[in-house]
Amino acid sequence: MRLKQSFLFYALSASLLLADVRTAEKSFYRRVGAIVERITPALIEIRRDIHAHPELAFQEKRTAGIVADYFQKLGLEVRTGIAGTGVLGILRGGKKGPVVGMRGDMDALPITEETDLPFRSKEKAMLNGREVGIMHACGHDIHTTLLLGVAHVLSELRSELSGTVLFVAQPAEEFGDGAAEMLKAGVFRDIRPEAMFAFHVEDTAKAGVIKYAAEYAGANVDGFTLVIESAGCHGSAPHECIDPIVVGAQIVTALQVMVTREINVHNDTVITVGSFHAGAAANVIPERAELKATIRSHGGDQRRLIKEKVERLVEHVCQAAGAPYKLNYTIGTPALRNDPRLVQRILPTIERVLGGNQYVQLEPPIMGGEDFSYFAREIPSVMLWLGVVPENVEKTSVHSPTFIADEKSIPIGIKVMSAVILDYLEAERQKR
Ligand SMILES: [Zn+2]
């Protein structure tokens, strides 16, 4: 009886304690919500300003200046000029704890904007000797704004923050080497995060939805340029020279056969020959054909295997035809691999902030490229996709001159990322 009574007592006090913790938790997240509501209008102004003044990869001087100023005003320790225009903001919390990072990329694309937004870009730049428009057609203006917003929220909660948060404003994602350059420049040389998070805008989901990949959120982006040479001859006498178009066509087809016959179906692989240039007249066999391909895969062994196979195939098809060739195979951005355990760990937080798991959607492995992979290769990381399709718009797509992002996604992204970081730090504090 005594035992039962005390058990009841402990059970009751434990549940009261839990209720207490939950109330404290609730009020904490209500505070996050209140801060986000308050700072959103000013952040939208900043986003529109960045959108109207986009800058190409490694030229993000103005944007980096806005970021550095904002971080400075928040009282963060600020380091600038990392890999040219990269910025690091360091927020040290009031309590001891681990170091985590958030990354936002800043660069825009050489695309002339065709939206009718009042803050559309009119900026131009010279690229490879010709004038091009510049546009934030990949939503990096939103990513930069989210970085500022999360830094703002967490800096207001600084005294309760158990650890340190690094805010990484990265140049040149579209070139595929901004992240690598920041690492090379020693962005984490004296302070290194144990986990990193990032957002990318998602053009297949409305604001209020977040998508994620359980593991691969991007692919190895490799490729080649192949030149097949010939002496050239009259189209009516093809036996007098090597026909580089026929040899090239054989290679295009053989590559597709290789993917389906030589690569395990479970090892995601795409080879696309997206460019094939040769000849000018119907009755002339040209002196050269030039093929360009992109090659996507996931694991590291896989990319090495594909390279060997492509080299072997090109060599032997050309040899069979007696065609001289030059193959330039390039190894680009590595595959972006979300840390599977970290993904599972943060999902409950995202579901709670968005108000249910129906707003958090699993995506199959992605074959696109994203240079956040350089960070993710060294540090357990997760990239989340933030729905940005406006309500009245059926379809919008990144890298298009008409791309439009719903600004309602900004406060949502800030709330989600702030909560992800806060929950991560809190869980680590309880473990230690
Ligand atoms: Zn892009």
Ligand SMILES: [Zn+2]
């Ligand atoms: Zn992008």
